[in-house]
Amino acid sequence: MPDRDDESNNEAQWIVAPLKGRKGRGAVTNMQGRYELQTREVFDDGWSDCNDETTGQGETADETAADESAAAWKTQVIEERAKTILSRNSSPDLPFGVSLNPYRGCEHGCIYCFARPTHSYLGLSPGLDFESRIFAKVNAPELLRRELASPSYRPESIALGINTDAYQPCERELKLTRRVLEVLHECQHPVGLITKSALIERDIDLLSDMASKRLASVAVTITTLDPTIARTLEPRAAAPARRLRTIRTLTDAGIPVGVSIAPVIPFVTEPDLERILAAVAEAGVISAGFIVLRLPWEVGPLFRQWLQAHFPDRAQRVMNRIQDMRGGKDYDAAFGTRMKGEGLWAELIQRRFDIAVERLGIGRRVTRFTSLDNSRFRRPLHVPAAVGKTHGNQLDLFGNTE
Secondary structure, three states: OHHHHHHHHHHHHHOOOOOOOOOOOOOOOOOOOOOOOOOOOOOOOOOOOOOOOEEOOOOOOOHHHHHHHHHHHHEEEEEEEEOOOEEEEOOOOOOOOOOOOOOOOOOOOOOOOOOHHHHHHHHOOOOOOOHHHEEEEOHHHHHHHHHHOOOOOOOEEEEOOOOOOOOOOOOHOHHHHHHHHHHHHHHOEEEEEEOHHHHHHHHHHHHHHHHOOOEEEEEEEEOOOOOHHHHOOOOOOOOHHHHHHHHHHHHHHHOOOOEEEEEEOOOHHHHHHHHHHHHHHHHHOEEOOOOOEOOOOOOOHHHHHHHHHHHHOOOOHHHHHHHHHOEEEEOOOOOOOOOOOOOHHHHHHHHHHHHHHHHOOOOOOOOHHHOOOOOOOOOOOEEEEOOOOOOOEEEEEOOOOO
C-alpha cells in the first residue's frame, strides 16, 4: 500500500487549477450561463505543470498552451438580422427611456459589464464568449428608419450604445453606428452616446452638426487613470489617457461631453475618484456621474474570478466592501440604490464625489437628455421594406487576435 505522503501527493494533483488572466481578455474563464443544463468544472490533473519542458520547437509547453488559447478565443463577428431595434424602459434610475444597441456582446471585454448575462439567452457564456462572440445587427439602420417613419412614432432622445459599446473594434469596418447616426442626422432626431472608444472621433462631422442644434451629447466612461489596472479591467477599450484626449477633441468640436465614472470598485478604482474628476474637468467635460460596481447574475462569479487572478491580496477585502454597500449581498437590484449602493461606504463615496464636482465646477448629469431638442424631428422620406430575423452567419472580415 502507498504511504500517506504518496496518497497526499496523488490527491494534490486533482485540485482546482489557479486562476490566471488571459492576454487581451477580461474574463478569466468561459463559465456556463445560468440556462445551460450541463455542469462543467475546471481542475488540474497534473499534466499542465510542465514549465521546464519544451515542445521541441523552442517554446515551452506553457507558451504553446497560451498560443492555442489565443486561437480558441479569436474574435468572431456574427451577422444578425433583428426584428426590432429600439428598446424602451421605465426605470427611475436611468435618464433615458429609449435605447439602441447595434451589437450584442462586446470585444472591449470589461469584466464588470452588466450586459454579460444577456449572452446566456443565446446559449453562450457570459464569460469569454461575451467578448469573443459578437453579434452585429446588420439591419439596424434600416429598422431605425422604419421605426421613425411610423405615423405613431413620437420623438424622444435615443441613448446609443448603452448595453454594449457602439464603437467597439468591429464598428471600424461595419460602420453600423455611423449609419445609425446618419439616419438620426437626416431626421434631426436627438441622440445621446456613451463610449470608451476613441473611434467616436470618426463621426465628429455628424455629431458636431447635431450638437449645434441641441441634438447630440456624449458621455465618455473612465473607470481608472491607471493604465495597468485598465489593461486587465477593460482590456480592449481605449487607454485612459486616450479617452481624455477624446474628451478634449469632442469638446473642441462643440460637442457637449460628460463623464461616467463607472464602476467605482472599492480599493481598485475607488482611490482614483478625485483624480479622474480633476483630469476630465481639465479636458473640458460639462457634467459627471458615477455608478458603484454592479454584479447581477453571472457578473458576480466572473468578477470574483478576476479578483483572484489579478488582485488576490485584496480580493476578500474588495468583496467585503461591495457587500457593505449591498445589504450584505453581492448585488441588490432595488430601484434607487442599485446604482449608488447604500450604507456608510456608499455615503462616503457620494460625499467625496459631491465635494470634488463642486470644487471643480462640473455639473451633476452624465448626459443631458432632457436638454436635447425633440421639436426638429422630421420623418424619413425613404423607408426600406420589412425584413425578418436570422442569425448565425459569421462574417469573415474579422479575426482580431491576441
